[in-house]
Amino acid sequence: MMTQVPASEPDFTPLDDVFVRKHMGVPDIDVTGWTLAVEGLVERPLRLDMAAVLALGTERLPAFHECFGSPLAPDVPTRAVAQVEWAGVPLAALLDRAVPGAAARHVWFEGADSGSFQGQDGVTYVKDLPLDVARDDVFLAHRMNGWPLRAEHGFPLRAVVPRMFGTNSVKWLTRIVLADRRADNVFTTRFYTRVLPGDSVPSPVREVDVSSKWFVPGKVAAGKVDLGGRAWSTTEVVRVDVSVDGGPWEPASLAAPGSGPTWQRFSVTRELAPGAHVIRCRARDRAGRVQPLAGARNAVHEAGVEAGVEAVGEAEDRAEA
Known part of the structure; x- marks a missing residue:
């Protein structure tokens, strides 16, 4: 939920x-x-x-x-x-x-x-x-x-x-x-x-479409990972669902809209094994509009994430030492 x-x-x-x-x-x-x-x-x-x-x-x-x-x-x-x-x-x-x-x-x-x-x-x-x-x-x-x-x-x-x-x-x-x-x-x-x-x-071309986008790094540490992004529309976004590696769509945590025409944050925590992963996000707004899966400028956003066996920051620290 x-x-x-x-x-x-x-x-x-x-x-x-x-x-x-x-x-x-x-x-x-x-x-x-x-x-x-x-x-x-x-x-x-x-x-x-x-x-x-x-x-x-x-x-x-x-x-x-x-x-x-x-x-x-x-x-x-x-x-x-x-x-x-x-x-x-x-x-x-x-x-x-x-x-x-x-x-x-x-x-x-x-x-x-x-x-x-x-x-x-x-x-x-x-x-x-x-x-x-x-x-x-x-x-x-x-x-x-x-x-x-x-x-x-x-x-x-x-x-x-x-x-x-x-x-x-x-x-x-x-x-x-x-x-x-x-x-x-x-x-x-x-x-x-x-x-x-x-x-x-x-x-x-005037009013924006309902949309969402991942704001995530390309590389993360394997294990429990916090993934987040932003969603926006002409009206309130009421739901964002996410899918990992082709799995079922599951609801993300979604911030309530602000007082002005600003985007809304969404986030989800998932366990990622070492290796490459594909994450997708799909927003729905209060007007009932939903991002299409494909074939449109606001189609579902798909991002690739590489999970490593250690935190990216730790590897960089050792490389600089």
Whole structure:
């Protein structure tokens, strides 16, 4: 029977380990000349420099952050996920100042990255969201884990959309446009679309799938071993099952969800004989979604673990002596 354990403080991924994705390179931005425009169907267009952004105040948002993967291979698992404490300001603070017009229905987010992508020239990275979703969910971040954004992570300002794939969290943000229609851009209409179960037409890649991933070393000492990982979804993960060496699925201990859009820890203790082992994990969320066994980008995660006859640390200590 699965054991539910109390929620724990969020564990944040070290910045050096946070995945990096770029479609058209990393733009070189001088913050002294950088501005963010808020325009389109608004009563009061805005243009803010970084001092003006910082003057809005700073809030914190701990959240998991997952890469969807290549838009050319939407069913291939990437397992790229991190958890970050973002610092910045909710988009709603800017929208309240700009005052969306009555006809505004969508928000476009444009980054400074531009160039060629998949044979098409003059491309600028643009994503869009419905206005009500953007107002409630989008966070504009200028810091990660207490540090200013690095260039590769979107310096000086980026959008963050919790519980949505990272493709929606536009980096190197320069322009926010309110419009009465969706943006006509290759990254909104051609790339990052997929046909969801039960549908017949493609939808934008937005909400994450239910997923889980082992966070374990490749080598462990044989004997009783603690194995753990993380699970996440758009809603609470209610169960994680694990299988060792093709054995039956058995419930793991699962931490209760935190107060924000953070992942949940799971763990299990197993006796591992010396040799190679294969472990699998499978999550289920409160909406009833379950990770598929195969054939999908969020398919069950399988990891290999080599159990030795002695603790890895002991062997390393002797090698150094």
